[in-house]
Amino acid sequence: MDWIAKVFQPQILALLIPVIAIIAIFGNKALKAHHQHLERMEKIRNGIDPDANE
Template sequence: MQWLTNILQPQILALLIPVIGIIAFFGHKALKSHHQHLERMEKIRKGIDPDANE
């Protein structure tokens, strides 16, 4: 449990929280983009023009 005590120190958390936030932000954007790509590919497979709405 020594590692947990080290991580919970304020000077470590001050660096760790923004790094985790940035990773989570870009991870979310990547997953959202991947999901949109899968939806577009499924529309193409079903014969629907995905660009017709734009």
């Protein structure tokens, strides 16, 4: 449990919070892109042209 005390030191948190935020933002964007890809593939399987709306 000593590692928890080390992590919650202000010096460590000042670096850890932005790093975690950046990783979370990129992870969220990757999941959204993957979901859009799956939706596009499903439209193609169902015979719908996904580019017809543009």
